[in-house]
Structures are given as structure tokens and as C-alpha cells.
Amino acid sequence: MRPPSPGSPQQRPRRAVVVLLLLAGLTVITLDARGGDDSPVDPLRSAVGAVVGPVETGTSAVLRPVIGVPGFFRTTGGLRDEVARLEAENAQLRGRLATSEVDRNRAAELDGLLAGAKDTGYAVVPARVVAMGPAQSFSRAVTIDAGTSSGISPDMTVINNDGLVGRVIRAERSTATVLLVVDQESVVGGRIGSTMEVGFLRGRGEQGDDARLDLDLADQSVTPARRDVLVTWGSRNGAPYVAGIPIGRVTDVRSSPGSLSAQAVIKPFVDFTSLDLVGVVVDPNTEGDRPVLGAGARQEETR
Amino acid sequence: MTAVRAAILAVVVTLAVVLQVAGFSLLSIHGVVPNLALLVVVAAALVRGPDFAAVLGFLAGLAVDLAPPADHVAGRWALALVVVGYVAGRVRQDAGSSPVAALVTVAASSFIGTSVFALSGMVLQDPAVPVAEALTVIPLAVGYDLLLTPFVLPPAMALLRRLRPPQVAY
Numbered sequence: 001m002r003p004p005s006p007g008s009p010q011q012r013p014r015r016a017v018v019v020l021l022l023l024a025g026l027t028v029i030t031l032d033a034r035g036g037d038d039s040p041v042d043p044l045r046s047a048v049g050a051v052v053g054p055v056e057t058g059t060s061a062v063l064r065p066v067i068g069v070p071g072f073f074r075t076t077g078g079l080r081d082e083v084a085r086l087e088a089e090n091a092q093l094r095g096r097l098a099t100s101e102v103d104r105n106r107a108a109e110l111d112g113l114l115a116g117a118k119d120t121g122y123a124v125v126p127a128r129v130v131a132m133g134p135a136q137s138f139s140r141a142v143t144i145d146a147g148t149s150s151g152i153s154p155d156m157t158v159i160n161n162d163g164l165v166g167r168v169i170r171a172e173r174s175t176a177t178v179l180l181v182v183d184q185e186s187v188v189g190g191r192i193g194s195t196m197e198v199g200f201l202r203g204r205g206e207q208g209d210d211a212r213l214d215l216d217l218a219d220q221s222v223t224p225a226r227r228d229v230l231v232t233w234g235s236r237n238g239a240p241y242v243a244g245i246p247i248g249r250v251t252d253v254r255s256s257p258g259s260l261s262a263q264a265v266i267k268p269f270v271d272f273t274s275l276d277l278v279g280v281v282v283d284p285n286t287e288g289d290r291p292v293l294g295a296g297a298r299q300e301e302t303r
Numbered sequence: 304m305t306a307v308r309a310a311i312l313a314v315v316v317t318l319a320v321v322l323q324v325a326g327f328s329l330l331s332i333h334g335v336v337p338n339l340a341l342l343v344v345v346a347a348a349l350v351r352g353p354d355f356a357a358v359l360g361f362l363a364g365l366a367v368d369l370a371p372p373a374d375h376v377a378g379r380w381a382l383a384l385v386v387v388g389y390v391a392g393r394v395r396q397d398a399g400s401s402p403v404a405a406l407v408t409v410a411a412s413s414f415i416g417t418s419v420f421a422l423s424g425m426v427l428q429d430p431a432v433p434v435a436e437a438l439t440v441i442p443l444a445v446g447y448d449l450l451l452t453p454f455v456l457p458p459a460m461a462l463l464r465r466l467r468p469p470q471v472a473y
Binding site: 044049056064132137142 | 317320321322323324325326328329331333334335336338353354357358360361364365366367368369370371372373374375376377378379380381382385386389417420421423424427429432433436437440443444
């Protein structure tokens with residue numbers, strides 16, 4: 001290896017390396033962008049996903065209780081042994097409290113999911129969000145800790161106890177990637193609850209409190225009312241979206257003379273920044289390494 | 304020995320990529336998380352120069368591109384981090400010594416990296432990144448990266464110094 005010595009006239013090899021790497025980057029981009037659905041990069045993506053996915057699951061499991069408590073790492077000025085011991089004890093108790101709080105919230109979410117599965121009649125596989133794509137990548141996708149081993153495959157609907165979350169776009173053995181409905185590339189068929197009119201919902205790419213979806217109605221004579229609720233319209237065979245899942249509420253209506261259809265702005269029910277427990281809608285007869293919620297609803301009722 | 308060094312580097316890069324999606328996702332600001340992979344590349348640039356940093360940037364970028372839940376066209380972060388590694392490496396003579404210079408380098412690198420990524424998205428329409436969103440995300444990303452610099456850059460630089468093959472001091 002060449003020692004990096006500043007000031008030495010070694011501009012040419014440096015440029016060569018960088019130019020080569022830039023070309024390599026462009027080659028990968030071209031391969032992946034041109035490949036479309038059967039991109040040559042996909043096997044590589046699967047391989048990396050199969051390795052990194054479980055690592056993300058583990059990291060998330062370790063860090064969640066710690067990060068969940070603001071001020072967990074607060075330190076005091078005192079350094080005496082006694083203070084240190086008490087602090088350690090305190091931290092331990094706080095950690096336990098935080099974990100129990102997380103557990104309690106998770107139990108409540110699970111209850112909601114179970115109730116939702118019974119209400120809608122869909123069978124769901126529970127899963128947890130373990131990783132979230134950074135906003136710097138301008139793509140709204142998350143990793144969940146269930147994959148093909150639990151019966152999950154691409155183009156399945158993902159919900160939580162508030163409503164529609166997104167759809168599965170890629171599934172590895174133990175993890176899967178979910179494209180959120182707020183992503184710019186996400187299009188969902190929606191139906192206005194009060195009038196049964198249909199339209200298409202597009203994400204804007206925002207994720208926080210100001211996450212919104214734009215609704216284009218097929219029938220331009222219809223003007224959606226504010227506070228109307230939208231549910232999924234559903235597709236053939238329930239892929240990628242099953243019907244009747246609540247999506248959000250109309251917050252704003254605009255109709256511009258130039259556009260063919262009336263436009264409305266929807267605030268989704270789901271809070272996409274605090275996603276934790278989600279359910280993937282599966283066939284009730286799915287057999288995997290996780291229990292399918294809602295599939296055994298009839299047996300439970302007779303109990 | 305070289306294999307051990309490569310393995311340690313691979314672990315560091317993987318850790319950065321995993322923490323950035325699985326750890327800091329709980330502390331995100333409007334979905335923006337600190338770009339730890341970028342900070343590791345900047346540290347490499349400050350310690351080892353543009354050549355090494357560009358190579359590490361390519362590999363780290365590819366890891367960001369391929370690790371779930373990434374869904375964009377692969378190679379975009381690789382391209383962005385090669386540029387970051389090269390540019391940061393070119394200015395390292397000043398930045399290696401003073402903390403302020405290091406912070407400026409991180410800010411510039413973060414700006415350049417996120418911008419190159421956003422621009423490649425605009426060119427490829429993958430997804431069509433709106434300028435308004437890019438303009439809010441990029442400053443946030445730069446700010447968050449700066450916030451994490453004092454905690455990430457010194458240990459990363461120390462580690463990379465130890466991993467440097469034995470050579471004549473300059």
C-alpha cells in the first residue's frame with residue numbers, strides 16, 4: 001500500500017482510483033435501474049438482507065428499552081461509591097420500569113391488532129418494526145422482524161391497530177421490507193366511506209405529524225367532505241391491498257379547474273414515526289413459525 | 304494481518320449502517336437520522352487520505368444501498384460516499400489537527416453526500432425527490448451529523464489510526 005503522504009505529487013493514481021470508483025458506482029446504478037423487476041442487484045440485496053436483517057432485529061431489541069427512556073443516561077456530579085451504587089440500582093429499576101412500560105404498550109397494541117383482525121375478518125401475522133429508512137434516502141420504508149418463514153411474501157397488506165401501514169415489497173427468510181403508504185412511490189386505491197366513491201391515494205414522502213396523502217377521485221363531480229373517512233378499495237385476490245382497512249380522514253379539499261379530478265388531502269390514522277407492532281394480512285391457513293392472529297377466532301368465541 | 308484489518312473495518316461499517324437504521328430510527332428528527340456511515344468515511348479521509356476513503360466510501364455506500372429497508376436504486380449512496388471520501392481526503396491536511404476544521408469538514412461532507420444522493424434521485428426519478436423536501440432534509444441531516452461528530456469522529460479516527468499499516472511517519 002502506498003503511504004498517504006501529503007504534498008507528494010501523486011495526483012494521477014488518486015484520480016484513477018476515484019474515477020474508477022465513480023464508474024463502478026454508475027455501473028451499479030445502471031444495472032439496478034435498467035434491470036427493473038429482475039435486476040441483477042436483487043440477489044445481492046437478498047444476501048445482504050438475510051445477513052443484516054437479523055442483526056437489525058437484535059440491535060433494535062437491545063436498544064429499544066434504552067432509547068425509550070429520555071434521560072436514562074443522566075449523570076450526577078457526585079462520584080462517591082454510594083452514589084454510584086444507588087445510581088446503578090436506580091438505573092436498573094428505571095430500565096425495568098421502562099421495559100415494563102414498553103411491554104404494556106406492546107400488549108395494548110397487540111390487543112388492538114387482535115380486535116382489528118376480528119373486526120375486519122382478516123388473519124394477520126404480528127411483527128415488529130426493527131429498522132426505519134433514513135429521510136436522507138428520500139424513501140419511506142421499514143424493516144419488520146418477520147419474513148418468509150412466517151408465511152410473508154411480497155405484495156401483502158400491512159396494518160396496525162390504527163389502520164393501513166403499507167405493503168410488503170421484499171421478503172427475506174426472517175425479515176421483510178415494508179413500503180409505507182406515505183412513500184412517494186406508493187399508490188393505494190381508496191374508497192370514501194360515506195359516498196363509496198373511489199380514487200387513488202398517493203404519498204407525499206413526509207413521515208411526521210405533517211404526513212399527508214393526496215387523493216385523486218375518479219369521478220370529478222364528487223367533492224369529498226372534510227372529515228370523511230377513507231378505507232382501502234381492495235385489489236384482486238387482496239394483493240397488494242385487501243379491502244376495508246381504514247386509511248385516514250379528509251382534512252382539506254381542493255378542486256382546480258385545470259385538473260380532471262377533485263383533489264383532497266388525507267391525514268393518515270397511523271403515526272408513521274412511532275411504528276412498532278404491525279400485522280401482515282395473510283391467508284388464514286398460513287403455517288409458519290408465528291401464530292396467525294384472527295385465524296382461530298371462531299374457536300375462541302365458543303370458549 | 305491485512306485480513307484482520309479488513310474484517311475490523313467491515314464490522315465497523317456494518318455497525319454504522321445497522322445503528323443508523325435500527326438504533327437511531329427511534330431518535331429521528333422528521334425521519335432524519337445521523338449518517339454514521341458518512342462519519343466513518345470522513346474519519347477515514349482525515350486519517351488515511353482520499354484514496355482509502357474513496358474505497359471505503361464505495362463499500363460503505365453499497366452497504367447502505369443494500370441493507371434493508373433500503374429500496375432505492377443500488378449504487379446511489381456508493382456514488383455519494385465516494386465523492387465524500389475524496390473531497391474530505393483532499394482537505395484533510397487542515398482538518399486533521401483542529402476540531403473546528405474537522406467540524407467544517409463533516410458539515411461540508413454531509414451537505415455534499417446528501418446533495419449528491421438527492422441529485423442522483425432527481426436524475427433517475429427514483430423516487431422523484433421534490434426540491435422542497437430536499438431543502439428541508441439536507442440542513443437537518445447536516446445538523447444531526449454535526450451533533451454526533453464529537454462522539455463518533457474521534458473514536459473512529461483513533462481506530463483507523465491503529466488499523467493503519469506500519470509505515471514511515473510523515
